[in-house]
Amino acid sequence: MPKQHRILAIANSKGGVGKSTLATNLAVEAALAGLDVLLVDTDPQSSSAVFAATRDEGRPAFGLVQMNQPILHRELPKLCEPYDLVVIDTGARETRTFRSALMAADSVLVPVTPSAYDIWASEDVFAVIDELSATRDFTTRVVLNQVVPRTKVAVEAMEALEEITEEQGAKLLDTRIHSRVAWKMASGEGLSVTEYRPRSPAAAELRALWAELDLA
Template identity: 45%
Template structure:
């Protein structure tokens, strides 16, 4: 499965989700590659900050012909996760064409909901070429014990793109792990952040297996 984490808005947590999704898939015993398609190279920086090898391969591939190169890598991996660029451009379009599944992170903010329109429009364009592609919103940095997460799910309903039931909450653990080149699954595997990551991974796998667009 090739999964792209995309949104034209920067700062929504694409790299955090891509890294943790790759880690969760690897923890299930899968052979996983994370492709850093962001020219900023945040996932590569994460890997460089780490002591020892990560539980999945990490390569940089910020090229507009990504959709032509990814299949070659996918032949030797069970899963490829693409950490997409921070805006809609040729790189994002190429990542979209490469992907079987697309994850669109959205923070619980009106600005994020408004910004989602552009990536949804791009998904509709790509549907002509990728009829079986699965796409899902995921709410990221939800504030615990507030109604904001529920409100953003209601606001996203206008796009007719499903929202995964599990949200990733705003937790210090994610930031602390990033500085160490690690994930919450390693640092606190039984903690709430790790449980959210695993649940999110299972929901995404179920959506992909079900083939529900």
């Protein structure tokens, strides 16, 4: 019997919000949980592919495919057969590939950084989600990333986000990811933050995100 697979796209038309960071960390977290995972890198910048190439053999592994043409919605059903979970890392500018990724996915995670400017710039992605969800079901979840604690901008951003997510019928996750060096350092070594510093606050955030996404 073919596996029941979940397909999660990490998407935001804005660059630098943490799509690749969360895609790679979630792929590792899923592998650590014993799932067969495929990470699909649709960004010509190849951050996820570089992460996979940097990763030591012997670590919990995941499959990796690079695909930066808008054919994902056609190719993915075949590709994902052996996997429990497919995580798609999308690029910022490749609109057609990005739409194709969303068409292939059954849920979307939108990382957003806490600045009003970035939040409004993220409206593009919600417009595409809106359009596609007219014909099919998606779960759209939004996670705040790179939060600097106790800043006014973070509080204002939360308010703007709550408004947008409510309009969109999206879920704003309780888990918030803070700006922490561990996220950068771990990625540079091809490790998730849970592997890099298992007892760090960053690791606790990744575990909370994984649990809240409920993909196991």
